[in-house]
Amino acid sequence: MNEFPLMETSKENIVLFHPHMPAKAAAMVTEVMGTRWIGQGPKVEKFEEEFSKRFGGGRTCISIGSGTDALHLAYILADLQPGDEVITPLFTCTATNIPFLYMGVKPVFADVQAHTLNIDPEDVRRKVTSKTRAIVCVHYGGLPCDMDELQAIADEHNLKIIEDAAHAVGASYKGRGVGEISDFTMFSFQAIKHITTGDGGMLVLKDEALADKARRVRWFGIDRRAKQGGIWQNDITEIGYKYQMTDIAAAMGLAALEEIDAVLDLRKALLAEYEKGLANCRDVTVIGAGYTDRVHAAWMCTVVVERREALQAKLREHNIESAQVHYRNDRYSIFGGRQSGHVNMDALEDKYLVLPLHTKMTVGDVQRVCATLREGW
Ligand SMILES: Cc1ncc(COP(=O)(O)O)c(C=O)c1O
Structure with a gap:
């Protein structure tokens, strides 16, 4: 392999990811x-x-030190208990699923949809048991999942939905912004996301x-507001941890919000250029293209190709970086090893x-990547 x-990072190289640093971040x-x-x-x-x-439709938002911690907090707030099952994507960042292992909750992996790499609602339905308590979905690359289908399953079986929207700031589904839909939505502000606070996350509560x-x-189980109001001798009755965001990070986040519309416009234009440039390339399928009932947040552009390694080598020769980024989680021993049946x-x-997509790129860069793919490999 x-x-x-x-x-x-250089003038000739088109790297896969690059942080977006807002103009006012340093001053703020x-x-x-x-x-x-x-x-x-x-x-x-x-x-x-x-x-x-x-992005939260006026709902309560809780700033967190990372997206991973925000998911862990969501799982605690969803009252998941040891022995409970959660149906969750097989294909995602391990951060989606690792918190379950701390909690003694069993992640039950559902397969991807071939055309989006999002969780497949039909497989979710097949995996529901009497122990299922929640469904987790990841809007892969920024394309919202089939939320109506997932919500129907959740309603039928009285399950919570937790959206991992790490890739999906600015996405929407049937007119509703991601962040205004389910019981819990988590956003990530890790270095290379739409909004970065270095590391950080947001949990939106319905x-x-x-x-x-x-x-x-978020703060050890202590009522921090009461403490700052002068009540220091408080008891702690529930187990908390240290999940909070700092004001230094939040200042970066505020600077990023001022520019987010321009960031989203550019990212969407780059993704549209990929879709246009690869539309008639018969050896390449762009994942998640062509939806009209939902808006893609354009965090990643993923293609499906034959002889992937040969293509990666060719892209390298042309100074273009590419990678898998996420892997099926059953490749990791911590999740119990390889499973069958995920067709x-x-x-x-x-x-x-995954092909390069970030705000240091121009439409011309995308055209260069597309031209390289169109030559064949
Ligand atoms: C799908 C997904 N979920 C969760 C996370 C974890 O977020 P964070 O890095 O902010 O902890 C990431 C990656 O960063 C991710 O890609």
Whole structure:
């Protein structure tokens, strides 16, 4: 198997990912550094308010230190208990599924849809048992999952839905923004996401009644507001941890929100150019293209090809980086090893490839990548 080490950023090289640093981020972070609050303080609250207005449909938003922690907190708030089962994507970042292992919850993997690489609702339906408590879905690359179908299964069996929207800031489904749909939605602000706070995440809650608990569990189980109001001798009655975001990070997030529309426009234009440039390329299928009932957040462009390694080698020769990024999670021993019966994933696992897409790129860069693919490999 060929190895493709990371490429240097340079004029000739088209790297796979690159952080987007908003123009005002440095100044806004510097301002915070001169104040009393550099940890969790007023900027965190402001970021939550602004994010809620823009992407949360006014719901309560809880800023977290990472998307992974936000998922872990969502699973706690969904009251998942040891022995419970959760139906969750086989194909995702391990962050979606690792928190279950800490909680003694059993992740039950569902197969992908071949045309989107999102979770397949039909397989979800087949996997429901009397122990199932929740469904987790990942909007792979930024394309929303089939939320109506997933919600129908959840309603039938009284299950919670937790959306892992790490890739999906700015996506929408049938007119509703991702963040305004399910019981819990998690966003990631890790280095290369649409919005970055270095590392960070946001948990959007449908049930306002969970807001106080979410804030306590985020901070050891302590009511931080009461503490700051002068009540220091408080008891701790539920186990919390340290999931919070800092004001330094939130300042970056606020700077990013000011530019997010331009970021989304550019990313969407780049993805549209890939779809156009590869539309008639018979050896290449662009994943998740052609939907009119949902808006793609254009975080990644994934193609399905034959002889993937040969294509990666050819792209390398043309100074273009590519990678798998995510892998089927049953390749990792921690999840119990390889499973059978995931027919779509079995068929696609050697064929999917992620192409460069980020805000340092131009439409011309995408055309260069498409031209390289069209030459064949
Ligand atoms: C699908 C998915 N879920 C969860 C995460 C974890 O988010 P974070 O890196 O912010 O912890 C990531 C990656 O970053 C991801 O791609």
